[in-house]
């Protein structure tokens with residue numbers, strides 16, 4: 001179930017899954033698919049500059065992005081290991097290059113993408129039905 005402040009979603013209906021994946025790799029807003037989620041690789045905007053979709057939902061929201069980061073890091077390590085293996089590198093060099101890629105290049109490249117993937121997954125409501133969000137919104141409203 002989309003969030004109440006999900007913003008315009010006209011482009012999202014026209015994009016194919018590969019097109020959405022390409023936009024997620026470029027850290028575009030999963031609500032309008034145009035706005036940039038990051039000012040630079042380590043600084044995320046609080047909301048989309050184009051549609052005002054809120055990216056950060058509070059403390060602990062991005063803990064789930066670690067799952068996306070783990071999967072992306074694993075894919076990067078496997079891809080680099082296969083490339084090194086195809087280049088006829090020894091096992092030691094293959095493992096070293098794969099670990100270096102995941103440990104050194106991975107965090108800067110994967111951190112923003114994993115957050116973009118997490119915001120997209122949350123927005124699509126695949127992990128819950130939005131009931132928790134409604135409860136949090138009601139609880140925060142009562143405190144005011």
Ligand SMILES: [Zn+2]
Pocket residue numbers: 007029030031032033034035048049050051052053
């Ligand atoms: Zn947007």
